[in-house]
Amino acid sequence: MTQNNMDTTVPLNSDALAELVTQMFSQQMPFNQLLGLKIKKLGSDEVEIKLPWDDKLMGNPIHKILHGGVTAAILDTVGGLMAILYAIKDLGEISVDEFQRTLPNVGTIDMRVDYLRPGRGKEFIATAQVIRKGKKVAVCRMELHNETGTHIAFGTGTYMIG
Amino acid sequence: MTQNNMDTTVPLNSDALAELVTQMFSQQMPFNQLLGLKIKKLGSDEVEIKLPWDDKLMGNPIHKILHGGVTAAILDTVGGLMAILYAIKDLGEISVDEFQRTLPNVGTIDMRVDYLRPGRGKEFIATAQVIRKGKKVAVCRMELHNETGTHIAFGTGTYMIG
Amino acid sequence: MTQNNMDTTVPLNSDALAELVTQMFSQQMPFNQLLGLKIKKLGSDEVEIKLPWDDKLMGNPIHKILHGGVTAAILDTVGGLMAILYAIKDLGEISVDEFQRTLPNVGTIDMRVDYLRPGRGKEFIATAQVIRKGKKVAVCRMELHNETGTHIAFGTGTYMIG
Amino acid sequence: MTQNNMDTTVPLNSDALAELVTQMFSQQMPFNQLLGLKIKKLGSDEVEIKLPWDDKLMGNPIHKILHGGVTAAILDTVGGLMAILYAIKDLGEISVDEFQRTLPNVGTIDMRVDYLRPGRGKEFIATAQVIRKGKKVAVCRMELHNETGTHIAFGTGTYMIG
Numbered sequence: 001m002t003q004n005n006m007d008t009t010v011p012l013n014s015d016a017l018a019e020l021v022t023q024m025f026s027q028q029m030p031f032n033q034l035l036g037l038k039i040k041k042l043g044s045d046e047v048e049i050k051l052p053w054d055d056k057l058m059g060n061p062i063h064k065i066l067h068g069g070v071t072a073a074i075l076d077t078v079g080g081l082m083a084i085l086y087a088i089k090d091l092g093e094i095s096v097d098e099f100q101r102t103l104p105n106v107g108t109i110d111m112r113v114d115y116l117r118p119g120r121g122k123e124f125i126a127t128a129q130v131i132r133k134g135k136k137v138a139v140c141r142m143e144l145h146n147e148t149g150t151h152i153a154f155g156t157g158t159y160m161i162g
Numbered sequence: 163m164t165q166n167n168m169d170t171t172v173p174l175n176s177d178a179l180a181e182l183v184t185q186m187f188s189q190q191m192p193f194n195q196l197l198g199l200k201i202k203k204l205g206s207d208e209v210e211i212k213l214p215w216d217d218k219l220m221g222n223p224i225h226k227i228l229h230g231g232v233t234a235a236i237l238d239t240v241g242g243l244m245a246i247l248y249a250i251k252d253l254g255e256i257s258v259d260e261f262q263r264t265l266p267n268v269g270t271i272d273m274r275v276d277y278l279r280p281g282r283g284k285e286f287i288a289t290a291q292v293i294r295k296g297k298k299v300a301v302c303r304m305e306l307h308n309e310t311g312t313h314i315a316f317g318t319g320t321y322m323i324g
Numbered sequence: 325m326t327q328n329n330m331d332t333t334v335p336l337n338s339d340a341l342a343e344l345v346t347q348m349f350s351q352q353m354p355f356n357q358l359l360g361l362k363i364k365k366l367g368s369d370e371v372e373i374k375l376p377w378d379d380k381l382m383g384n385p386i387h388k389i390l391h392g393g394v395t396a397a398i399l400d401t402v403g404g405l406m407a408i409l410y411a412i413k414d415l416g417e418i419s420v421d422e423f424q425r426t427l428p429n430v431g432t433i434d435m436r437v438d439y440l441r442p443g444r445g446k447e448f449i450a451t452a453q454v455i456r457k458g459k460k461v462a463v464c465r466m467e468l469h470n471e472t473g474t475h476i477a478f479g480t481g482t483y484m485i486g
Numbered sequence: 487m488t489q490n491n492m493d494t495t496v497p498l499n500s501d502a503l504a505e506l507v508t509q510m511f512s513q514q515m516p517f518n519q520l521l522g523l524k525i526k527k528l529g530s531d532e533v534e535i536k537l538p539w540d541d542k543l544m545g546n547p548i549h550k551i552l553h554g555g556v557t558a559a560i561l562d563t564v565g566g567l568m569a570i571l572y573a574i575k576d577l578g579e580i581s582v583d584e585f586q587r588t589l590p591n592v593g594t595i596d597m598r599v600d601y602l603r604p605g606r607g608k609e610f611i612a613t614a615q616v617i618r619k620g621k622k623v624a625v626c627r628m629e630l631h632n633e634t635g636t637h638i639a640f641g642t643g644t645y646m647i648g
Contacts, residue, residue, distance in 0.1 A: 030220045031229035034196070058192045060265065067193035068242070068270045069235020076230045103222070108230045109623060110596065110644055112274045112436045114463055114480060116456045131478065132440045136622040137595060137646065139438055141478070154455065154465070156438060156480065158596055158644055160623065271461060272434065272482055274598050276625055276642060278618045293640065294602045298460040299433060299484065301600055303640070316617065316627070318600060318642065320434055320482055322461065354544045355553035358520070382516045384589065391517035392562045392594045397555020404554070427546065432554045436598045 008100075011093035015044065018085045020096065022047065025081050032077060035070065039081065047085060049078045049126040066119025066152075071144055074126045075155030076111055079140040082128035083159035086138055102162060109137070111157040119153075121146025136162045170262075173255035177206065180247050182258065184209065187243050194239060197232065201243065209247060211240045211288040228281025228314075233306055236288045237317030238273055241302035244290035245321035248300055264324060271299070273319040281315075283308025298324045332424075335417035339368065342409050344420065346371065349405050356401060359394065363405065371409060373402045373450040390443025390476075395468055398450045399479030400435055403464040406452035407483035410462055426486060433461070435481040443477075445470025452479075460486045494586075497579035501530065504571050506582065508533065511567050518563060521556065525567065533571060535564045535612040552605025552638075557630055560612045561641030562597055565626040568614035569645035572624055588648060595623070597643040605639075607632025622648045 012020070018041060025032060026039040035057065038050040051057075051074055059067035084106060091099070125145050132139035142155035174182070180203060187194060188201040197219065200212040213219075213236055221229035246268060253261070287307050294301035304317035336344070342365060349356060350363040359381065362374040375381075375398055383391035408430060415423070449469050456463035466479035498506070504527060511518060512525040521543065524536040537543075537560055545553035570592060577585070611631050618625035628641035 028223060029229065030218045030223060031232060032221075034218050035231075056192045056196050059194075061190060061192060062262070063266065067191065067235065068238045068273075069197075069231065070193060072234035072238060072273065072275070073229065073231020076234060080230070100224070104225065107280075108275075108277050109618070109625065110274060110276045110642075111230075111234065112272060112480060112598065113234070113270075114272045114455065114482075115270050116463070118269075131438065132595070134646070139440070139595065154480070156436065156478070156596070158438075160620070271456070271463065272480070274436065274642060276617065276644075278625070293600065294433070296484070301433065301602070316642070318434075318598065318640070320600075322458070352547060353553065354542045354547060355556060356545075358542050359555075380516045380520050383518075385514060385516060386586070387590065391515065391559065392566070392597075393521075393555065393559020394517060396558035396562060396597065396599070397553065400554045400558060424548070428549065431604075432599075432601050434598060434600045435554075435558065436596060437558070437594075438596045439594050442593075 008096035011095050013093055014088050014091060017094065017099060018044065018088050021084055021088065022081065025077065035073060037074065037077060041085070044089065047078060047082050047128060049074055051124040053122050063118065064120065066124070068115060071115065071119055071153050072113050074124065075113055075142040075144060075153065076108055076157060078126040078128045079111070079142045079155060079157035080108055080159055082130060082140050083138040083161050086130045086133055087161040105160055105162060107160050109158040109160055111155060114154040116154065117150060117152050121148065121150065123147040124152065136160065168258070170258035173257050175255055176250050176253060179256065179261060180206065180250050183246055183250065184243065187239065197235060199236065199239060203247070206251065209240060209244050209290060211236055213286040215284050225280065226282065228286070230277060233277065233281055233315045234275050236286065237275055237304040237306060237315060238270055238319060240288040240290045241273070241304045241317060241319035242270055242321055244292060244302050245300040245323050248292045248295055249323040267322055267324060269322050271320040271322055273317060276316040278316065279312060279314050283310065283312065285309040286314065298322065332420040335419050337417055338412050338415060341418065341423060342368070342412050345408055345412065346405065349401065355397070359397060361398065361401060365409070368413065371402060371406050371452060373398055375448040377446050387442065388444065390448070392439060395439065395443055395477050396437050398448065399437055399466040399468060399477065400432055400481060402450040402452045403435070403466045403479060403481035404432055404483055406454060406464050407462040407485050410454045410457055411485040429484055429486060431484050433482040433484055435479060438478040440478065441474060441476050445472065445474065447471040448476065460484065492582070494582035497581050499579055500574050500577060503580065503585060504530070504574050507570055507574065508567065511563065521559060523560065523563060527571070530575065533564060533568050533614060535560055537610045539608050549604065550606065552610070554601060557601065557605055557639045558599050560610065561599055561628040561630060561639060562594055562643060564612040564614045565597070565628045565641060565643035566594055566645055568616060568626050569624040569647050572616045572619055573647040591646055591648060593646050595644040595646055597641060600640040602640065603636060603638050607634065607636065609633040610638065622646065
């Protein structure tokens with residue numbers, strides 16, 4: 001998650017670190033780029049992922065709907081990012097090097113996806129909120145809507161964060 | 163799911179229809195092809211999906227592990243295919259046209275994924291079994307292993323099948 | 325679910341049937357009575373279950389909190405009742421006898437419970453809403469709070485309704 | 487979880503502590519006693535909970551089946567006990583007092599129950615196995631059968647253990 005010319009030993013405040021992690025999700029995770037995820041931190045507590053429709057993301061081409069695996073992938077991503085950003089708020093000043101040492105412990109433990117309606121739309125928007133937060137584990141609820149506000153799926157994810 | 167020169171009004175027995183549906187999952191679902199899924203029906207009751215490692219499927223590139231969304235996608239796919247194949251066994255002779263009319267009712271209702279170990283390997287193998295079967299709903303348990311037998315994830319999916 | 329002197333062959337409108345089913349959950353399900361559930365239909369679309377604290381419902385007595393199984397039981401009950409009431413709205417006039425013939429097909433397919441905070445309180449309040457509705461399957465989200473509004477648990481349940 | 491005349495400051499080996507925790511689940515958790523759970527440690531890695539049929543545990547009395555909440559409660563209990571026993575194996579010698587200080591951090595994070603068949607039988611048997619183990623979190627799979635071997639439900643639970 002380093003960037004060119006960046007000193008990774010300098011302590012960063014939580015806002016700067018959160019911004020950096022969001023960029024990492026956006027630019028350095030190959031599968032997020034393959035899907036075409038557009039990841040944006042809206043505030044210290046809010047993150048949003050947009051996914052433009054692309055034919056390559058279809059399941060059954062007859063009905064032109066999103067593959068269920070794409071829905072699961074975007075929900076897992078937005079929940080995981082939200083969980084990490086939430087954890088970062090408690091870290092205080094920390095360097096990128098120190099932060100990266102905690103990353104091997106970060107990951108999804110389990111996730112449930114509820115598919116509510118067929119994944120039709122020109123663009124899909126995923127959001128997340130933390131519903132349980134501990135030192136080691138966070139639980140998030142996620143939602144996927146399309147650009148007209150149709151609610152396509154819910155997710156619930158349990159993440160290891162420390 | 164039609165093929166060139168195929169008469170879609172001729173009744174097929176369940177084995178022929180199952181073979182055709184497996185081919186549809188394999189060759190006519192764009193996202194399955196984007197992932198690189200190799201889908202194979204092993205018997206009337208058994209299906210297996212293999213996925214060779216590809217750098218584009220990574221989440222965090224530092225640790226070179228599968229993105230959690232890929233794991234979810236392959237588990238959803240193997241569970242959904244298994245659920246449909248199970249439903250087909252009860253259909254008797256049915257033409258492709260008739261079968262396709264039931265497809266809009268087919269889909270994942272909900273799925274849980276349990277991530278057990280980091281998704282490392284040269285190849286990943288997903289399998290599924292039906293644990294509850296009704297006229298309208300089937301529930302499957304799915305597993306993902308790598309080529310050395312390391313167990314990477316469990317899935318549990320509830321599918322609408324009729 | 326019959327009551328004394330009731331003619332179970334007379335068609336009832338959906339409101340009357342919903343009221344009857346709510347009474348059945350409340351008065352004729354032994355385990356609901358063992359727990360002490362107080363079940364109330366608030367409107368055509370709304371149901372609420374209250375559970376007063378009772379020492380017999382504790383898990384670990386050192387911390388005086390609700391056993392996780394009680395939380396699961398009340399969430400499953402409120403979700404299942406909500407799913408049935410939702411299904412009833414589509415039935416039109418139907419007699420109790422006819423309705424009872426559909427009951428063997430009614431039941432929980434799967435449920436997830438997310439435990440957010442320890443189950444402490446003098447009274448617990450469970451609510452539910454339908455998030456996916458089909459002819460055969462409904463999915464509900466449930467919540468459990470205590471009397472001061474503390475959010476104790478979320479539930480998500482998939483129910484067979486026809 | 488103390489017993490009469492017991493010195494709670496003496497270090498115990500993991501077998502003795504596991505036995506003590508099993509007794510606590512069995513004799514000092516009021517809701518487990520209300521249900522009638524018979525809890526038994528079979529080996530260092532194996533636990534079994536039996537539940538004799540009792541009319542008070544019924545949901546719908548017409549069909550004489552176990553309330554779904556009872557199924558959830560017994561699965562949560564066997565999974566939680568299994569998770570704690572697994573954690574104890576790594577603790578080394580520890581006194582009851584020290585162990586009790588870790589208990590507030592122990593509990594269910596989330597659980598999924600899959601209801602496979604109606605809960606009919608004279609006795610129900612719940613078992614569990616650990617499928618993911620970390621320092622802080624364990625994930626278990628649980629099963630419920632009746633006395634004739636009919637498989638009634640699966641559970642999957644994520645537990646905080648440290």
